[in-house]
Amino acid sequence: MYEGAVQELIDELGRLPGVGPKSAQRIAFHILEADGEDMKRLVNSIVTVKERVKFCTICGNVAEQETCGICRDPRRDPTAICVVEESKDVIAVERTRSFRGKYHVLGGSINPIAGIGPDQLRIRELLSRLSDDEVQEIIIATDPNLEGEATATYLVRMLKTIGIKVTRLASGLPVGGDLEYADEITLGRAFEGRRTVS
Incomplete structure (x- = not known):
């Protein structure tokens, strides 16, 4: 456990998806050691995305306008x-x-x-x-x-x-994968989704 602000930062970073305690600590110390201007840009980017980005009223995708670019594309x-x-x-x-x-x-x-x-x-x-x-x-x-x-x-x-x-969507074996490592469900789906080869 670290003191005050450092521990608070680690705790907050640890709440992010995919960031465990060790990663949170590494990121926190990177932030401490990084150039102040770089961190200001990071903070500004986070604030800007929270202020500007919303969800498309049609499809629910992220958008900076009322609708996203895909929904607007004729x-x-x-x-x-x-x-x-x-x-x-x-x-x-x-x-x-x-x-x-x-x-x-x-x-x-x-x-x-x-x-x-x-x-x-x-x-x-x-x-x-x-x-x-x-x-x-x-x-x-x-x-x-x-x-x-x-x-x-x-x-x-x-x-x-x-x-x-x-x-x-069809599902099955990944390109470059080996049959011996495929689980039963994946292999079963690959059989169900097989196609005729001409």
Whole structure:
């Protein structure tokens, strides 16, 4: 335990996701030893992002305006919506350059242990986007973990009644992976998603 401000900084840094006690301590001491101007820029960046950035009123992605750049882009296909858990997932899909539709950010996934149910996610907003008959396909791109699967299952059951085509991202073996190290679920999904080779 350190005195006063140093320990407070370590404690606050330790509350960040993915930052454990050792990492928090390393970051705190880096901040102490860093140039004052560099740290002022860091502080200003944090303050600016908290003041300027909000969530898109249409899809829930991060935006500095009322709507995000993707929702404002007339070249995007309005008939397909890719449903993701977080804004960072939008960036991951965009990097593939394989999807030209629009997005819907749920703001998390169903996790009963953490007290997060469907009502805490942006599912009502998704349903309201489907009322204009323009959307023809919903692509569910939640994480392939327990919470993501629960969310996907919930969405599939709910969206089936609407009559819109619902698809789920394929999952399987990673490029460069070895079969012997694949878990049963991943290997099973790879078999289910197999394609004909021409």
